[in-house]
Amino acid sequence: MIGASISRWTITYFAVALAWLFAVLILMVAGVGYPASEIAAPDTLVLVHVLCIGWLSLALCGALFQFVPVxxxxxxxxxxxxxxxxxxxNIGLLALLAGFLSLGGRLPPVLWLLPLGAVLLAAGFGLVLVDLGMTAWQRRTGPSRFVLVGLASLFATTCFGVLFAFTLAGEAGPMGDLAVAHGIPLHAIAGLGGWLTLTAMGVSYRLLPMFMLSPDVDDKQSRITFVAGTLAIVVAVVGGSIAIGVASGLSAVLSAAAILGAVSAASYGRDVVRIFRMRKRRQLELSMRMSTLSFASLTGTIVLGGAIVVTDTIAAHIGSFVFLASFGWLSGLVLAKLYKIVAFLTWIETYGPVLGRTPTPRVQDLVTEGRATKWFVIYYASVWAGTAALLIGQPVTFRLSIAFISLGIVGIVHEMIRTRRLADVAQSLRLPGGASIPPLLFARN
Known part of the structure; x- marks a missing residue:
């Protein structure tokens, strides 16, 4: 990474993503969407799309623009x-949300905003697919394979979304009605399972060894994770689409995809444990310690998913499953990595040009982990409490948990801003000759 090009807009993506995260938290604290509304209600669709597109997808895109070249x-x-x-x-997401609000009666009937928003989102993700896909295609081995499958899943997710948007606006005909009636699980699996989870796995295969000074996991070791995860998405998306087309049930397809997904997650867990055991950096940094809580949440998500399938309570508890997967596993991992990535990129941008010519601080000197730890602890504890509240049907307790989640995230973001401002660096090393404080919301590159 030393001397490598810094993506000019990665920090911008992170900042915008965090703004969307605060938006969804405010809505949840206010009682908008699930569990106050049905899981498929327009208000819940607003929450889901702000969370998955505005927060998780934008944060992941920002990270990929920096690390896929690596x-x-x-x-x-x-x-x-x-x-x-x-x-x-962002424009597409705003239009889509306005369409959902119109669908739910909170805005005048302007349903044409749904297909408009979907097309704009498709155009935005199309640029992402081309840029990252053409970059990753140059070396189709190791972690980049996961990114390519993740991008293919993003394409499938976007196609489903466009079809659903035109259908809800009354523009897609009987085939669209059939897709909306049965295809939402496929849309969710492609997005949460393929785009967000497989891509996050692939990037972590590189970032975890890099930040912990551990040997890379070679292609043979990660093959089970990759093959099982890829097959899970193919079975769900392709097999599920065929099943819908021939009016067959989705149960068998989704069960097969779930088994393959569990195998992929178990293999990934084995590889992560190996990375931790083989590390040369014995004292784990805060980002790595908090990542372990994300991996614990992933395990909990798998266990919870299996439990609600075995007990046939999917309809009753799918919200708690999605919440734990979104906030415990994915959001937790993203926040833990952002804390490290922001410090890492700030250090490179500030001190890379003068490295070797003057004394410079370490990356760890840009952060104060003792102060930041409490915010992560508040975050994860609140996520788990919120999951429990959903499982036992306590919406007031759930909203209180969201308030504490928001408090934790405010603290984490404040720490990242301090890092970006070099606020915790000793004055004697803060700005040696030739170094300057980087812009807050973008990189000088």
Missing amino acids: LVAKPLFSDRMPLPALALL
């Missing part, structure tokens, strides 16, 4: 695509 040891295909992609994604 994975393949090649420059990003185009440095010009990330900014227009960001603009299209």
Whole structure:
């Protein structure tokens, strides 16, 4: 990474993603959407899409624009695509949300905003797919394979979303009605399972060894994770689409995909344990310690998913399952990694140009882990409490948990801002000759 090009807009993606995260938390504290509304209600659709597109997808895109070139040891295909992609994604998401609010009666009936938003989102994600896909395609081995499958899953997710949007606006005909009636699980699996989870797994295969000074996991060791995860998505998306087309049930398809997904997650867990055991950096940094809580949440998500399938309580508890997967596993991992990535990129941007010519601080000198730890603890404890509240049907307790989650995230974001401002660096090392404080919301590159 030393001397490598810094993605100019990665920090911008992170900032916008965090703004969307606060938006969804405010709505949840206010009681908008599930569990106050049905899981498929328009208000819940607003929450789900703000969370998955505004927060998780934008944060992941920002990280990928920086780290996919690292994975393949090649420059990003185009440095010009990330900014227009960001603009299209945000405008498209706003239009889509307005369409959902219109669908739920909170705005005048302007359902044409649904297909407009979907098309704009498709255009934004199209730029992301081209830029990252062309970059990752140059080396189709190791973690980049996961990214490519994740991008293919993003394409499938977007296609489903466009079809659903046109259908809800009354523009897709009987085939669209059939897709909306039965295809939502496929849309969710492609998005949460393929795009967000498989991609996060692939990137972590590189970032965890890099930040812990551990040997990389070679292709043979990660093959089970990759093959089982890929097959899970293919079975769900392709097999499920065929089943819908021939009016067959989805139960067998989803069960097969769930088994393959569990195998992939178990293999990934084995590889993560090996990375931790083989590390040369014995004292774990805060980011790594908090990542273990995300992996614990992933385990809990798998166990919870199996339990609600065995007990045939999917309809009653799918909300708690999605909440734990979204906030405990994915959001927790993203927040833990952002804490490290922001410090890492800030250090490179600030001290990389003067490295070797003057004394500089370490990356760890940019952060104060003791102060930040409590915010992560509040976050994870509140996520688990919120999951329990949903399981036992306590909506007031759930909203209280969301308030504490928000408090934890405010603290984490404040720590990242301090890192970006070099607020915790000793004055004697803070700004040696030739170094300057980087801009808060973008990189100088």
